[in-house]
Amino acid sequence: MSQAYNRRTFVGMLASATAFGGLHSRASAAGSLPSGTITIVVPFDPGGANDIIARAVAQHMTETGATVVVDNRPGASGSVGAQYVARSEADGRTLLMAPIGVLAINPWLFSQLGYDPVKDFAPLTLAGTVPNALIVHPSVPVKNVAELIAYAKKNPGKLNFASMGNGTTGHLCGEMFKKAAGVDILHVPYKGSAPALKDLLSGQVQLMFDNLPTALPHMRAEKLRGLAVTSPARHPLAPELPTLKESGVSAEAVAWFGFVAPAKTPDATRKAISDSMIAALRSDKVKAQLEKVGVTIAANQPAEFAALIASESQKWKQVVADAGAKIDN
Secondary structure, eight states, X not given: OOSOOSHHHHHXXXXXXXXXXXXXXXXXXXXXXXXXXXXXXXXXXTTSHHHHHHHHHHHHHHHXXXXXXXXXOOOGGGHHHHHHHHTSOSSSSEEEXXXXXXXXXXXXXXXXXXXOTTTSEEEEEEEEEEEXXXXXXXXXXXXSHHHHHHHHHHSTTOEEEEESSTTSHHHHHHHHHHHHHTOOEEEEEOSSHHHHHHHHHHTSSOEEEEEHHHXXXXXXXXXXXXXXEOSSSOOTTSTXXXXXXXXXXXXXXXXXXXXXXXXXXXXXXXXXXXXXXXXXXXXXHHHHHHHHTTOEEOOOOHHHHHHXXXXXXXHHHHHHHHHTOOBOO
16 A cells, blocks of 8 residues: 555554543633534445434534534545545544544555545544444345355355445455355445445345444345344344354454544644534433444544554454455556
């Protein structure tokens, strides 16, 4: 990859976030949210977990005195929206809903990224985590993971798996599944969960690893069949679904979603935004709203989020290498 993106760089990011964390106790009360409208850019189409979380936080911030809107800017696995925020004025009025793919996977997947996840952004908070669910169209004659693997082996190259984009956990879960199960299935990337689900529901593609919050309603309506979750343990909203590990496949992953600001945003402004977002995520209303759709709330401090980005980046670097999923763009 073109930019330096290694542990040494992350040490700088963590140090910056830690210093900012210190300001939480020292910053003057004069630090406040930016005047005017604050825009949270979601780098995917409406309807997915990124969008659900961003809109819940934006609504709470608006209800408590700010003016916050959500702007969906999909494309290039989140890179279009990320580039837009990275190049925006660092005044706190343009923020990014930054999922795992944008901060920890894309740097290893794409030969040219157009933004630097470390140098261009300052962590605000990790909003939450969700597992992916392995879901199939009802026309696929399988009831569990073992049957899916057997069917795929009898029909090599005939099954297509959708994802919300290259570099998303849905994509990488599929690649890990292919390798662990020894099956030949074709990846079809989309510009978000909604268009991918649309084609899955119509049978244009046969299976998908999608965030549980967006997959669950279609499973409950019996329009799609759930086979497993990718988390280490079963999820309370879908306890009937075994983990992939229980099903004999080593392909574990949990998607996460956070908020970042342009790197040069003033410390006091970052503190005010971070505090406001954490308060929103910890509020009874938002917590209940998100947990209802399968999100586990984190709402941590900037330094903690920076540390997660660092460790996850190293993990997914290896996954991308093992999968041979490099994309030249």
